[in-house]
Amino acid sequence: MALFDRFKKSxxxxxxxxxxxxxxxxxxxxxxxxxxxxxxxxxIYRDWIMDNVITxxxxxxxxxxxxxxxxxxxxxxxxxxxxxxxxxxLQSTTFGGQFLSSISMxxxxxxxxxxxYIFYQIWAFVKPALKEKEIKNTRFMIFWVSFFFFMGAAxxxxxxxxxxxxxxxxxxLGSKGAITTIPTFADYLDNLTNLILGCGIAFELPVxxxxxxxxxxxxxxxxxxxxxxxxxxxxxxxxxxxxxxxWYSQTIVFxxxxxxxxxxxxxxxxxxxxxxxxxxxxxx
Numbered sequence: 001m002a003l004f005d006r007f008k009k010s011x012x013x014x015x016x017x018x019x020x021x022x023x024x025x026x027x028x029x030x031x032x033x034x035x036x037x038x039x040x041x042x043x044i045y046r047d048w049i050m051d052n053v054i055t056x057x058x059x060x061x062x063x064x065x066x067x068x069x070x071x072x073x074x075x076x077x078x079x080x081x082x083x084x085x086x087x088x089x090l091q092s093t094t095f096g097g098q099f100l101s102s103i104s105m106x107x108x109x110x111x112x113x114x115x116x117y118i119f120y121q122i123w124a125f126v127k128p129a130l131k132e133k134e135i136k137n138t139r140f141m142i143f144w145v146s147f148f149f150f151m152g153a154a155x156x157x158x159x160x161x162x163x164x165x166x167x168x169x170x171x172x173l174g175s176k177g178a179i180t181t182i183p184t185f186a187d188y189l190d191n192l193t194n195l196i197l198g199c200g201i202a203f204e205l206p207v208x209x210x211x212x213x214x215x216x217x218x219x220x221x222x223x224x225x226x227x228x229x230x231x232x233x234x235x236x237x238x239x240x241x242x243x244x245x246x247w248y249s250q251t252i253v254f255x256x257x258x259x260x261x262x263x264x265x266x267x268x269x270x271x272x273x274x275x276x277x278x279x280x281x282x283x284x
Contacts (some may be wrong), residue, residue, distance in 0.1 A: 027125045031118045039110030046102050054105060054192065057161040058086050064162045083162060086169045090185040101186050108193050112153060112200070116146040138211075145207055152203025155256060156195040163253065164195060202260075209264040213271035220269040230261050 042049060056062050065083055072081035092098045111118075120142050130138070165188075173179055212218045234257045 023125060027121045031114075031121045034114040034117045034121075035107070035110045037110075038113045039106040042109040042113075043102065043106035046106065049105070049109065050102075054189070055090075056157070057165050057192070058088065058090075058188075062162060064158050083166045084170075086162075086165050088165075088169050088181060088183060090188055091182055092185055097184070097186060101189055104186075104193075105189060108197075112196065115149055115200075116142065119145050141207075145204065148203045148205075148207055149200045152199040152201070153196045155203065156197075156199030157192075159253065159256075160195050160199060161192060164191070205260055206264045206267045209268050210271050213268045214275060216275070218268065220265060220272050223265045223268055227261075227265075231258065234258050234261065 057064070069079070069082035072079060075081075092101070123142055169181055171181075209218065209223070213220070234254055237253075237257065
């Protein structure tokens with residue numbers, strides 16, 4: 001109710017509780033409609049998306065395999081960063097498996113494509129509750145949230161996807177090769193979705209740090225003191241998802257994740273200085 005109390009329909013009159021619910025209903029309807037429309041488009045072109053996007057990390061000609069191999073040769077590391085293409089055959093174990101998976105593929109794709117519009121609708125609903133100074137401090141919020149989300153999604157698809165599937169497909173339990181990995185398409189799609197959405201959310205760290213610093217829940221000093229723990233966690237994650245134990249491939253994954261953390265510290269410092277400056281101006 002505290003949020004609703006700050007909404008104003010105009011400078012002279014305040015919106016009623018029913019008006020707020022009506023605005024919220026419109027926000028939800030427009031957001032769901034955007035997901036539905038994009039999902040329908042993806043479903044119509046499902047075969048092309050399946051052949052050229054979804055199964056990309058399993059394709060021997062996928063751009064990531066060639067890019068990392070070329071990088072390895074350019075750095076004079078031989079074939080250290082070259083990953084053998086994943087050799088797996090996906091299967092569907094039920095009559096409706098492929099159809100249900102295509103629905104899931106369309107929905108997740110629609111959610112990703114419509115993300116900027118969905119956040120815009122959420123922001124448009126919350127924005128009237130903010131003060132003029134708060135709106136000024138959160139300028140370009142839609143752009144930055146969308147930018148980091150898509151950058152994270154791209155990292156999950158082009159980097160973590162190939163590394164993860166290459167490692168999991170090549171992992172063998174036992175020395176006699178008695179177990180053969182034959183994953184279902186639904187399982188592959190779930191893993192790919194988790195990687196893309198997970199990285200998209202993880203890359204929102206600078207935005208989250210900015211907001212938490214603005215409201216005083218964290219400080220640059222706190223992030224700096226936890227740097228050593230962050231390094232250990234990021235190293236562990238990089239070591240787990242890379243296909244081989246060599247430091248070359250682990251470094252490729254570690255660098256962007258740690259860079260994101262350091263950038264978040266920079267963002268926190270900038271936001272903290274802005275807060276201090278505003279407080280000093282108020283006292284003056």
